[in-house]
Amino acid sequence: MNFGSISSTSLLLAFIVYNVAFLVFVLAQVGKKWKGREPQSHERAWGRAGFGLAVVGFLCQLVYFFTRWAEGGHIPTSNMYEFMTFLSMMVIAAFLIIHLIYKTSVLGMFAMPVGIIIIAYAAVFPSEVQPLIPALSSVWLKIHVTTAALGEAFFAVGFAGGLMYLLRTVDYRSGEPSDRKERRGVEVTLFVIVTLVAFVSSIFIFNSAGYRAEFAQQSIVTDKSGAEQTVTQKVEYVLPPIFAPANAETVTMTPFLGMSKPLLTAPSWMEGVNAGRKLNTVVWSLIGGALLYGLLRLIARKPLGAVVSPLLQSLDPEDLDEIGYRAIAIGYPIFTLGALIFAMIWAQEAWGRFWGWDPKEVWALVTWLFYAAYLHLRLGRGWLGKKSAWLSVIGFIIVMFTLVGVNLIIAGLHSYSGV
Known part of the structure; x- marks a missing residue:
């Protein structure tokens, strides 16, 4: 049996189905304004269709995961290509879990693109199955990486909930300085997302053109x-x-x-x-992000946040706030186990020390401390609503810097993951 062909085909199918599911979730919201449509029944029907497609895509990705495992003889999380595809699968899994709890189809508009972008980013790296280096030949590879990725996946859903809350509550018609400041913050967040999309797209374009x-x-x-x-x-x-x-x-x-x-x-x-x-990659990403963002602004003739905000006005802000918090509350203990405790046990086994101030270790600790502060401020100081939403957005930007920025900018013991 050709496991390599099955795994690559399954991942491609998952990517296609995720994109279709995203479009269906968008239609579930946009279509509520169509004439002759009853808004709630329309959203419910299309939301169920989007959820069903997301499940199908997730099953396709599970086939990819296990067939690649069979092909390589080890769990496929040992390099950046494998880890990012696994992380995308965990993001979709976290979304499915939160969707089953809250039945909010609009979450698919924000969570699905996160999984899609991560798969696209994974394709930047070599996809060949590689033998494990000695430091990775441990059962702790399975335990540490899978739990850390699952925790980060719930942070991604928390980010989606927080961004939805901000887009729902920020006033795009007010001239007050505080409102203008919030609008700028939302636009900066959207610019970061657009920059990541531009980075992945530029790699695909130049790769396809055979540039070297x-x-x-x-x-x-x-x-x-x-x-x-x-x-x-x-x-x-x-x-x-x-x-x-x-x-x-x-x-x-x-x-x-x-x-x-x-x-x-x-x-x-x-x-x-x-x-x-x-x-060079960082500079190209910023140039591409600025060009793509400028093009989208030119087409929309308004801030991107102002384009998305009207689609969310029928949602209850308190529900969005609860979704963002609940996802992070689930992800934090999982991340604590995976990214800190299990990681230190693995580090002791692989390198003979529990902690070595490697850049990836440091930024994992920064991420853990940030989300610890988030939970303390929310539960102990009553930081609900916009304060909580901004923290969830900033927290996931830190997560993405840990996953992407550290590999692009800083070298360390985890540099093998970028090979």
Whole structure:
């Protein structure tokens, strides 16, 4: 049996079905204003259809997960491609659980895109099944990664609930300074989402066009005896090199818009794995995000939040607030076990220490402390409504920086996950 073909086909089917489910959830809200439609019955019928499609997509992704496991002989969470596809599956699972509790179809408009974007982001990385490195050959790989991803998935649903609450309650007609400040905050959040979409899209576009640039970079490494030596490493770019690696020579470069050589060189103080390429990726993401956001604003002729907000006016803000809080309350203890306790046990087994201030470890701790503060402020200080919603949005931005930004910008013991 060709497990590789089955797994890739199943993931593609899941991605397609998730997109259709998202469109159905959108129609469940937009269609309430159609003539001759009874709003509640329309939303209920289309919401059930969207939920059913989400379940079908989830089942397809389960087939992908287990067939890839059979193909590789180990749980498929050992690199960024596998982890991100697993995280997307957990996001959909968390959404299905919260949907069954609250029966709110509009949540699909916000939760489904999170899962879809994460799958698309996973496709940026090599999809070949790779053998486990020694540090990953442990049962704690299964326990640590799966529980951490599930906790983060509930944070994603909490983010969706918080963003929905803000879009529902922020006044887009008021001229008060406080309201203008809130509108700017919502737009910044939407810009971050658009930037991530632009980043994934740009990788797909240049990959499909066959764009390549290759550099030979000289760097100084220290061997086991402590002696330093100069080595030459090959660095490949998929995006046109605005920033070339420091101390590197161009081997080959596909011209792009008349650009036949890099515009700039990455600063020499930027050390780490592929630092120049990571800086180039960040700059391209910001450029793409600004262009895509500007195009959407030009089409809509208004802030993006003002486009979405009218679709949520029939919802009870207290229900949205409760959805966001409940998802985070479920995810926090799971994340605590997976990202901290089980991670430290695995670190002791793999590297001989429970804690080493690796960048990924530090940002996992930052995430845990932030959500601890969220729960304390909500339960102990009564931070409900907008305060709670803003914290849930900021918290998930921290999660995404931990998952995406740390791999793009900072090198550490977890750098293998970006290979």
